[in-house]
Amino acid sequence: MDSRSLLLLGMLKAQSRHGYQINEFIEHNLRDLIPMKKSTAYTILDRLGEAGLVSMVVDQEGNRPPRKVYSITEEGERQFRQLLKDNLEMLDLKHFEEDVGILLMDELPIAEAMAALREKLRRIELEVNKYEKVPHHEVRPGVDMAIDHHLSLLKAERDWVLRLMGNLRTKTQV
């Protein structure tokens, strides 16, 4: 996925880091936004290295386990810029696993479907509350924007489920 390369290049553009730092940052700051695991990060770092977009030097302090410090190259910065523009233009059409349930909903008694949708709504509310309580992120203004994005779509989902439940209710009464 290109967005993962973009993320790593972006992190290294801000400053060179060693692997542990990179994975720490992702785990602590981006966990819900872009879940990328350690092993994936290492794979992609290798690939970026082979492509000459990042370089790596070993940094040994005393007897400590050595750190491998990754930096972005000039070619990497060019690529980064292009990837970033592509990403901003991109409309990533998602396919929703939930739609399968929607599609087949009429195979279930309405009462059970409604119960399931109520549960879903509860989960959405929980998630909305969680994100609304997240404090502002100082270092990267982008983090706030991404969270706002998340929230907007969660709320749209909530509204849609509410509308759907309304429709089902009137249909039952007919």
Added chain:
Amino acid sequence: MDSRSLLLLGMLKAQSRHGYQINEFIEHNLRDLIPMKKSTAYTILDRLGEAGLVSMVVDQEGNRPPRKVYSITEEGERQFRQLLKDNLEMLDLKHFEEDVGILLMDELPIAEAMAALREKLRRIELEVNKYEKVPHHEVRPGVDMAIDHHLSLLKAERDWVLRLMGNLRTKTQV
């Protein structure tokens, strides 16, 4: 992915079909909603067969290539019902590749970022128009609901991008 098993079980619950029919239906009716490819469908059908949730009989007509007709079993129907309830309750938290770009947006001159966002907006509009023109689906009312779902979220995305562009514009003027 469980939703793919659910889809196949649901299709076979409505009626037994042979592999070609299944893939045809998905390709013609669900292409944008749940993009599942032939090879994946066969893999999952095999797995469902091993688990005893579907059965298969060969149906040879004359000299034609034989058809393998898949049917749902009783155990399959039980599983289907459970999977459907799970799916309706599910809140599938998506991770948005676009958020990587949002996150790193401040690495790009504002003019370029705005241009990219305008392009993105254009793509959203195209997609909205496309879906708004899709006629009602007679067989499965669920298809209409799923499309409505899609549209709701697309419009939420559009609104969010518009808001973001508004923010950027005022920020530039400060």
Added chain:
DNA sequence: CCCATTATAGTCGGTGTTGACTATTCGGTC
């Protein structure tokens, strides 16, 4: 009569991702 298309069945290798695992050193706690 030939050829392209459609109806029918898959298979198989490659890609991206992850979870679980393995090492080593240092700085504290019991």
Added chain:
DNA sequence: GACCGAATAGTCAACACCGACTATAATGGG
């Protein structure tokens, strides 16, 4: 002084999914 957790580095097998490929028979257009 023994032991645990955090800091540091990865590796590797397994999984889901897909794209490209292979086969055969009937059918219809030229």
